[in-house]
Amino acid sequence: MTDRTPLRRTLARLVPGRWARRGLFAGLMSALTASSAPVLAAEPVFPPAGSLGLAPPPGMKPAARFSGFEHRSGASIVLVEMPPEAWDQINGKFTPEAMVPSGFRVKGGPEPLTVAGGEGFVLRGMQGANGLTYTKWVAVVRGTSGTGLVTVQVPETAAKQVPAPAVEAALRTIAFRTKASLADQVAALPYTVGDTAGFRPMGVFAGNGLILTEGPKDIDPEREQPVVIVAPSLGQAPAGAEVAYARRIFTTQKDLKDVAITDEARSTRGGAVVVRLRGTGTDARNGRTLGMTQTTVFEGGRYMRVIGFADAGRADALARAERVAASVAMR
Template sequence: MMPRFFPRAGRLLAALGLIASASLALAAEAAFPPAGSVGLVPPPGMTPAKAFAGFEHRSGASILIAEMPAEAYGPLVEKFTPEALRATGFEAREAGMPLGVAGGEGRVLRGRQAANGLAYAKWVAVVRGGTATGLVTVQVPEAARGQVPNEAVEAALSTIAFRSPGSLADQMAALPYGVGDLAGFRPVRTLMGNALMLTDGPKDIDSDGVQPMIVVAPSLGRAAVPAGQEGAFARKALASFREIRDVTVTGEERTARDGAVVHRLRAAGVDPKSGRAVALTQTIRFDPAGYLRILGLAPADRAEALARAERVAASVTMR
């Protein structure tokens, strides 16, 4: 944000900065996460992120890119309002505005959000082009606005581009971990360049919740959990899973593997949409720099799938 004094000079400098940033962006080619189909020209100083699909800056600023099927655009836009996102802590300055996207369309919300004791300037854009929908989230710590100014972010958003996605095998190869034993599950898609969804059944999208499924997801960045608090963290993570209600822990186990603490919970709950009973298993591997969470779900009458989900969890190794 420009200082309030010398407003005309401030606006002029901002305009010049925006023009310069946009010119540099147009001269460069969009960068894409490995095997990803949504990319952009990142602001100066931002480099490809190692722990997620997107870009990061030494100041703590980040651009997170999540990809979804093209048909997800309509439902996302319907919920793309300041009121809907306020529940997540995001305070938008105004309603969603059109965002120009080469060969596609998009909308963007601008505002701020507080997290972990810090205040961030934030942009959330939903875009569609080709065969994909992208959700692009930019966060810049208020203290770093001079290093990643608004004008540079706006210029980067104007360069969002699409390409043909890599194969699922390519996307899995780009994950920061490998899965050694699928145990009868089938990989469906990767999410945000670091999460993996697997299922046991013919449907890729199981809106009725009748197929057992697994989600593997590491923490974003450094998110170490203090020693001795792993169990409390695991229970809180399971209780916060909004897709299942009335969660009751039925079993708990703590082990060590390769210098990491591995905490496993078994639980039962209810699918709020169908009212059906659901069985769950959650394994979290706690390393000094972060954690890796593997969540398995199955209809209660297919609880045998949980043992196979735990085989998958035991086979996951960091790259």
């Protein structure tokens, strides 16, 4: 897998409105990638509880840590589900010029992509990461169940194992099915949350991220309710620099400014390194001061991040967010 952080930032900039206000897409665009070769399977394969699927190229298997498919060569297909209204918000914003900051070098422009019962378009190009060059496709589609972002990434060294025609054929099999219930989506996550600490599930994103909140609102752009976000990484974390990496992602929160770290602790849990940070930040839209806590567990080159936000006076909510973090375990 490759480090998709630059792409996450790009999607965060490109997707306005309800979902962007939640700050959830800062991580999703990191998946911008693609490639091609004839697909043998005709029927689309859907991740557990997912409503967006496709028939993957031969040799690609369902991924264990994210919504999509992976190949032993390092090739990947990442499926991101978005609400129906996201189509109008992002259609027309995926242009070669808009992709430049992410490092995605688009060849040509968007081309129409036929989707069963819907419509879409695809961008093709190249991107470098971790010393490798990847062939990439980014498809934005919509169907009866909502909007989808499908990104395929194939290392140049794996071009024969996952050939371009296979990826092109796979993209033509993109399909939607009826969206699963929130309970089923939570049950399909690659981890469990042993202690929700008074929070309730509010939504699942990218097939592996979970949002919890306390309060009646499911849409809370003003961040009036405490929120906890559980997000496994899609990419690699730098070995030996866990604290510095945790500090960097903590202080670069979308829609927050003047983020300050007030407390930090490093510990170990089995073979994992755990970095816990606490601090404050100012909501860039309304000027409110928020309290923040982040627990990042680094293990096997990857990491799991649990971050909590609450009004600066809600120390109890932040303490409970740390209880949630301590209870998360991979299945």
